Each structure stands twice: as structure tokens, then as C-alpha cells.
Amino acid sequence: MTELGELGLSSYEEKVYRTLLVTGAVTAADLSESSGVPKGRIYDVLNGLEARKLIRMQSNNPKQYVAVQPEIVVDRLLAERTYELKQEWNRYRKRAETVRSNLLPTPPAESSFWLGSLGSEEMSTALQQHMRTAEDFVHAIVGTPYENTTWETLQIEVGAFFDGANADLTVDLLLSEKVVTVLPDRFPRLINGQSADVTIRTIPEVVLSFDVIDRVETTIDIPHPVAGDDRIGVLGIKDSHVVKEFERYFQHLWATADPFLE
Known part of the structure; x- marks a missing residue:
């Protein structure tokens, strides 16, 4: 797994983001060709990255996309992972409390x-x-x-x-x-x-x-x-x-x- 993958990007998302860093503003069709992400997937990937504020749309006619600055992207990905890990920690802690309770001797009613x-x-x-x-x-x-x-x-x-x-x-x-x-x-x-x-x-x-x-x-x-x-x-x-x-x-x-x- 790549470093960006460890921070939460899929392989297609990483290809799109890295390609945008090189190409600058580009249309979805050109980005699909440059990044190797299939045309049938490119819009889903772009919409996902845009929703997470890792890329942004620069113009609407034609619609072109640009990458958000890497230091900002890394901070946002780190914040996402921190939140996910905190949620996972809370889930495991609740599970541990349940297991602990189940292991206790049960008093008669x-x-x-x-x-x-x-x-x-x-x-x-x-x-x-x-x-x-x-x-x-x-x-x-x-x-x-x-x-x-x-x-x-x-x-x-x-x-x-x-x-x-x-x-x-x-x-x-x-x-x-x-x-x-x-x-x-x-x-x-x-x-x-x-x-x-x-x-x-x-x-x-x-x-x-x-x-x-x-x-x-x-x-x-x-x-x-x-x-x-x-x-x-x-x-x-x-x-x-x-x-x-x-x-x-x-x-x-x-x-x-x-x-x-x-």
C-alpha cells in the first residue's frame, strides 16, 4: 500500500490526484486519459475527491479540475484517519466493556x-x-x-x-x-x-x-x-x-x- 493509500486514498483516487498535480487544470475526459482511470469511473472518483475537498473545480465551461495544495490535502487526510481511528477505538472499548460484563459472575436474580x-x-x-x-x-x-x-x-x-x-x-x-x-x-x-x-x-x-x-x-x-x-x-x-x-x-x-x- 502506498503512503497516500495508508492515509485513505484508493488507487484510482491517488492516480487522479497525482495526475492533477502534474497537469494542472484539466477536463474529466483528458484526466481519464492521462491518469489511466477508466471513463466509466472518472466522475465518481472526481466527485468523491471534491466532496472531501482534496480537489476543486476551477471552471465550468468546460468543467475543469485542479488539485488542492499537497500540504492541505495531507492535513485533511490525516484528520479523516484520526476521526476514523477514534471511532474504531470507541467501538472496541464498548465491545470490551460488553465482553468484560459477560465474563463477570452473574448473581441470582x-x-x-x-x-x-x-x-x-x-x-x-x-x-x-x-x-x-x-x-x-x-x-x-x-x-x-x-x-x-x-x-x-x-x-x-x-x-x-x-x-x-x-x-x-x-x-x-x-x-x-x-x-x-x-x-x-x-x-x-x-x-x-x-x-x-x-x-x-x-x-x-x-x-x-x-x-x-x-x-x-x-x-x-x-x-x-x-x-x-x-x-x-x-x-x-x-x-x-x-x-x-x-x-x-x-x-x-x-x-x-x-x-x-x-
């Missing part, structure tokens, strides 16, 4: 409960999607069952959590002291490298792990009834009264917590 163990791929995807709904803040309490697992497992959920967080988000994390013992020495560097504004505090014990997003939704980790180092799933609640109560509980614990690593 009568509830908002998702089965999913710690570190599982489907729940990591769900956690990223959950975090993408946050616009202003996330308040999260992390204890059981995270404090009983390994960093290798916990790291998967931490990564998914921050992968979904936007750069303008405020994140307040309240960790149990037992969770802190699971974290590696590099954990502070990992947190400092996040784009979101993250503050961490600790408390001796956490009875229940949950988060609150924008005072609109809370998700609660349901510990596994048999395996102490796992959960059976996550319960999502949007009832305003319930969310308000969990936010109130978070703020009560946050006020009495200690700064992390101070």
Missing part, C-alpha cells in the same frame, strides 16, 4: 450474592468492575478471611482492587493487625505507586471485611464456613439504610485506628 473464593479469576474480574463504579471514595475494612491467607493469594485481590481504581479516587483502608503480618516489606512501595489517594490505618481486630463505595453500595465478604483462610463469596447491598449503617461503622473504627507504619 433474587439476590446479589456471588460465589467466589479468595484469589479466584472470576472474583478478581468482579472486583475490578466493582471498583470502576467508584467515582469519589472507597472505604474498606480488611480482616477475616484475608488475615488467614498467604500474600500470594492476597496479592491477587490487592492488584485487582487497585487496577479498577481511577486516579481521582480516595481510598481509606482499615487493616487488622493480623493482616499486616501477612503483608511483605515492599507493600508500602506498592501502595505509594498507586494513582489513587490511599490512606491506611490499622486496628487490633476486624470482625467482618467489607467496603463502602460512594455511600451507594457496600460489599461484604462472607467467610467460608469450613475453611478459615477463604471466603464462600461476596454479598452486594445497595439499600441506602444498610449502606449508611456500614459507613457509620467504618467511620467509628477509622476514628480509633492507628496510622499504618508511622
